[in-house]
Amino acid sequence: MDDFDAFKLAGKSAAFLAVLELTRRFAACDATVLIQGETGTGKELVARAIHYQGERRTYPFIPVNCGALPDTLVENELFGHARGAFTDAREARGGLIAEAQGGTLFLDEVEALTPKVQVTLLRFLQDFEYRPVGGAPVRNANVRIIAASNANLHALQRDQHFRQDLLFRLNVLTIDLPPLRERQNDVVLLAEVFLKRLAEQYRKPPKRLHDSAQTRLTHYGWPGNVRELENLMHREFLMSDGEVVYLRSLPAPPACNAGEIAEAPMTAYRFQDAKASAIARFERDYICELLSRTHGNISQAARISGKERSRLGKLVKKYGLERMAYARDAEADTRVRGP
Ligand SMILES: Nc1ncnc2c1ncn2[C@@H]1O[C@H](COP(=O)(O)OP(=O)(O)OP(=O)(O)O)[C@@H](O)[C@H]1O
Ligand SMILES: [Mg+2]
Structure with a gap:
């Protein structure tokens, strides 16, 4: 070649x-x-x-x-x-x-x-x-x-x-x-490829994505597709001091019901995929609303929702909601912890 x-x-x-x-x-x-x-x-x-x-x-x-x-x-x-x-x-x-x-x-x-x-x-x-x-x-x-x-x-x-x-x-x-929103398996891989390339380009030590960043990457809609992802990684690479990239400049998880989780096309839309996607959307919206009502107090959220605290914590992490500005006046140890 x-x-x-x-x-x-x-x-x-x-x-x-x-x-x-x-x-x-x-x-x-x-x-x-x-x-x-x-x-x-x-x-x-x-x-x-x-x-x-x-x-x-x-x-x-x-x-x-x-x-x-x-x-x-x-x-x-x-x-x-x-x-x-x-x-x-x-x-x-x-x-x-x-x-x-x-x-x-x-x-x-x-x-x-x-x-x-x-x-x-x-x-x-x-x-x-x-x-x-x-x-x-x-x-x-x-x-x-x-x-x-x-x-x-x-x-x-x-x-x-x-x-x-x-x-x-x-x-x-x-x-x-x-479009990238229909290629969810590519998003994290592309982000990592871009990070690797940037480290080489700037002759800097390699950086890696934080776990919550990965979830947020796959849930974002990418209207500008791969170019938008490439530009985001470039910005994040230059803005992050340590070796971990948190995606601070990616638009924050939306207010509830904003429906930002990618929609698969109606053609080639398998029942299992549609169901998984609907459940994911519900879970995130629900957690979003719950954290908003409880100002990020996980213990209170667990009581209200009837879910175990640890299980709830896993869901919060899964949807990358730790960094949302919910936690205001709850006690430090019961807050949703950011990275
Ligand atoms: N699969 C991929 N792997 C790595 N980089 C990619 C991939 N797809 C796109 N890119 C990168 O994303 C950016 C946009 O790609 P490209 O310019 O080919 O898009 P385009 O479809 O021609 O966009 P436009 O319609 O706006 O002209 C480029 O920097 C390109 O290198
Ligand atoms: Mg082009």
């Missing part, structure tokens, strides 16, 4: 392993790939993995930000121009397609293509021929296309925002990257 490190793509959830398997298969062929997923799920990383594991690995991987291709300049950006094509064109200049020759053209954020640019791209994808601005001879591109989208292109196409013919050209092989 060239400048792509396979270890960079970390994860062990079934959904992620399925993505890895597709990545490996798609790297072995040359067909167009469409990668869809929410922001920060790893679309560009997967695109690079496909490129750098495939036969084109020694040629360039060129990202194109489709949202930044203006109608008036798109040909110039993609196809380049001949000398004298316009007043300022003193020299001929190759465009992004020429730069990617032999390698991969990564069309990022295709959902943001304007209608005019969609047409330009469609024409190019029909025969991979293009003509630099200013009348130079037609050229043949030898590039692989990988496209990425934050939005569901089929839905955009149904609403007439995306051309069906362009969608057909892009959607030969597809990878749907699941």
